[in-house]
Amino acid sequence: MAASGLEDTELLRLREEVAEKTREIERLKLMLAEGNDTKAQQAKDAPPTLIESGNIQDIPTFQPADRLDKPAIARYSRQLILPELGVKGQLALCGTSVLLVGAGGLGCPAAVYLAAAGVGRLGLVDYDSVELNNLHRQVLHTEGRVGTPKALSVATAVKGLNSTVQCVPYHLQLNSTNALDVIKQYDIVVDCTDNVATRYLLNDACVFTNKPLVSGSALRLEGQLTVYNYKGGPCYRCMYPTPPPPETVTNCSDGGVLGVVPGIIGCLQALEVIKMAAGQEVSYSQRLLLFDALDGTFRSIKLRPRQASCVVCGDAPTVTQLQDYEQFCGAKACDKTQSLRILQDNERISVQEYHTVLSSGAPHLLVDVRQPVELDICQLPNPINIPISQVSRPEQLQQLKTAVTCKVQQLEQDDHKLPVYVVCRQGNDSQLAVEQLRNLLSDLPVHVTDIRGGLMAWARKIDTSFPEY
Amino acid sequence: MSKVTISMANSVNISLEFSGGAELLFDMVKRHDVTLPENSQPWTIKSLLVWIRDNLLKERPELFVQGDTVRPGILVLVNDVDWELMGELEYQLEENDRIVFISTLHGG
Numbered sequence: 001m002a003a004s005g006l007e008d009t010e011l012l013r014l015r016e017e018v019a020e021k022t023r024e025i026e027r028l029k030l031m032l033a034e035g036n037d038t039k040a041q042q043a044k045d046a047p048p049t050l051i052e053s054g055n056i057q058d059i060p061t062f063q064p065a066d067r068l069d070k071p072a073i074a075r076y077s078r079q080l081i082l083p084e085l086g087v088k089g090q091l092a093l094c095g096t097s098v099l100l101v102g103a104g105g106l107g108c109p110a111a112v113y114l115a116a117a118g119v120g121r122l123g124l125v126d127y128d129s130v131e132l133n134n135l136h137r138q139v140l141h142t143e144g145r146v147g148t149p150k151a152l153s154v155a156t157a158v159k160g161l162n163s164t165v166q167c168v169p170y171h172l173q174l175n176s177t178n179a180l181d182v183i184k185q186y187d188i189v190v191d192c193t194d195n196v197a198t199r200y201l202l203n204d205a206c207v208f209t210n211k212p213l214v215s216g217s218a219l220r221l222e223g224q225l226t227v228y229n230y231k232g233g234p235c236y237r238c239m240y241p242t243p244p245p246p247e248t249v250t251n252c253s254d255g256g257v258l259g260v261v262p263g264i265i266g267c268l269q270a271l272e273v274i275k276m277a278a279g280q281e282v283s284y285s286q287r288l289l290l291f292d293a294l295d296g297t298f299r300s301i302k303l304r305p306r307q308a309s310c311v312v313c314g315d316a317p318t319v320t321q322l323q324d325y326e327q328f329c330g331a332k333a334c335d336k337t338q339s340l341r342i343l344q345d346n347e348r349i350s351v352q353e354y355h356t357v358l359s360s361g362a363p364h365l366l367v368d369v370r371q372p373v374e375l376d377i378c379q380l381p382n383p384i385n386i387p388i389s390q391v392s393r394p395e396q397l398q399q400l401k402t403a404v405t406c407k408v409q410q411l412e413q414d415d416h417k418l419p420v421y422v423v424c425r426q427g428n429d430s431q432l433a434v435e436q437l438r439n440l441l442s443d444l445p446v447h448v449t450d451i452r453g454g455l456m457a458w459a460r461k462i463d464t465s466f467p468e469y
Numbered sequence: 470m471s472k473v474t475i476s477m478a479n480s481v482n483i484s485l486e487f488s489g490g491a492e493l494l495f496d497m498v499k500r501h502d503v504t505l506p507e508n509s510q511p512w513t514i515k516s517l518l519v520w521i522r523d524n525l526l527k528e529r530p531e532l533f534v535q536g537d538t539v540r541p542g543i544l545v546l547v548n549d550v551d552w553e554l555m556g557e558l559e560y561q562l563e564e565n566d567r568i569v570f571i572s573t574l575h576g577g
Contacts, residue, residue: 106577217574219574224571244540247532250490301551302549335576
């Protein structure tokens with residue numbers, strides 16, 4: 001029938017039209033999805049806003065979730081099925097704000113496990129920028145981020161690992177004027193710093209704001225860990241009411257540190273934070289963990305309780321506001337080696353002057369007061385090596401006197417004194433050594449001076465191929 | 470003639486350990502097993518510190534002791550317990566005690 005034929009044609013046309021519209025819809029849906037993805041990707045890739053001294057209060061608001069969505073359950077599934085954590089613990093963790101102070105050897109491993117485990121907000125404070133000599137232990141930074149602020153570098157790394165964590169990087173030096181404003185936005189503070197002054201500052205700020213302080217430290221092949229100011233336990237000042245004399249404090253740049261040692265301590269700090277946030281008992285309140293990497297031993301020490309006599313957390317505190325901690329400790333709130341000025345300028349020579357001495361072949365003695373292991377790294381020609389700690393030892397002194405006597409014979413005129421130049425890495429120990437050697441060699445015809453700025457000045461000003469460390 | 474009796478405390482064998490950098494003052498040796506000689510008074514941490522300064526310290530005593538106690542920043546442990554819980558300087562040493570001197574670390 002003709003009518004039926006027309007109907008068939010009409011149906012066919014309609015079907016084709018529907019098919020085309022469906023394809024159009026799919027195409028539009030795809031475009032929409034791509035657009036959303038790009039936006040989401042851009043949001044993920046965008047570096048987090050860096051908080052600096054001017055905008056401490058401008059941190060994004062933190063709205064903890066009241067339930068775990070499907071992606072969160074998938075992400076945390078392997079820890080969710082632990083009865084010790086469970087959904088309740090995970091939700092508590094996701095609702096916790098943690099402030100990490102120091103984005104270095106301790107801060108990197110602590111940050112990576114806290115972010116991976118799903119802490120809600122992670123504040124990262126560091127005034128410093130990434131250097132090549134950080135990378136052996138500060139494992140979240142990259143070669144490409146050398147020169148960028150450490151806090152931003154860690155935030156970038158952490159965002160790539162878990163974009164659901166709210167990262168707040170602070171590029172600033174924490175001090176007594178800003179510490180309380182920063183800390184009050186967080187529930188738990190993690191001390192990953194590298195100097196005594198900041199450790200006392202964080203302790204006092206945590207006592208005043210009633211926050212627990214998870215404190216770690218590492219040097220050479222040893223690490224230490226304690227949780228302070230937690231549930232009535234002792235604070236840092238209960239343990240150490242008086243700061244150590246500055247000359248007894250060694251930093252990583254002078255003492256050295258094996259990267260995995262702060263790595264282990266930083267991981268344990270993250271563990272204590274996770275347990276605390278998830279409502280489990282912590283292990284190191286009123287306890288000290290001592291880790292000896294050379295012996296491979298962990299030792300747990302029972303510590304004193306909170307001290308009634310403590311000036312900050314005791315029964316009658318006399319320190320009731322933050323103070324000047326650099327003054328209190330007699331040391332700067334950083335781990336950079338400070339330049340000493342013990343000798344007068346005319347008692348020292350420059351690297352240029354020593355370069356001239358060396359080129360002319362004039363008789364002299366070079367005494368290198370670094371550790372033998374440092375001479376293996378780099379040295380100037382023909383040094384006599386006497387480590388600074390051994391300058392006054394009889395056997396070392398005898399070796400030096402013999403060398404002096406031998407060289408004195410090379411002097412052209414008897415009335416001349418033999419120049420003895422003392423060198424070290426940066427020009428601090430060399431000054432201390434000059435002071436000692438002047439007395440110890442007073443019976444010999446010598447003139448003892450040091451080389452200003454040491455071998456690092458030599459590397460910068462005379463021989464750029466000379467290693468810096 | 471009056472007879473004076475002096476009661477002598479026996480000698481004591483103890484082990485001393487230094488860590489956290491304190492071993493740098495003791496030729497890098499972390500553990501020292503020592504015998505404290507007979508003494509007119511029982512050995513305490515206080516008298517031990519004097520003995521260490523006179524017999525064991527290799528360099529710069531001011532980096533270890535200040536006055537009659539350890540310098541600030543050194544924690545003393547008696548058999549793995551903070552010495553504050555054990556009587557500090559007055560703690561009386563016993564045979565086979567392990568006394569540890571830890572310099573606190575600040576690096577990170």
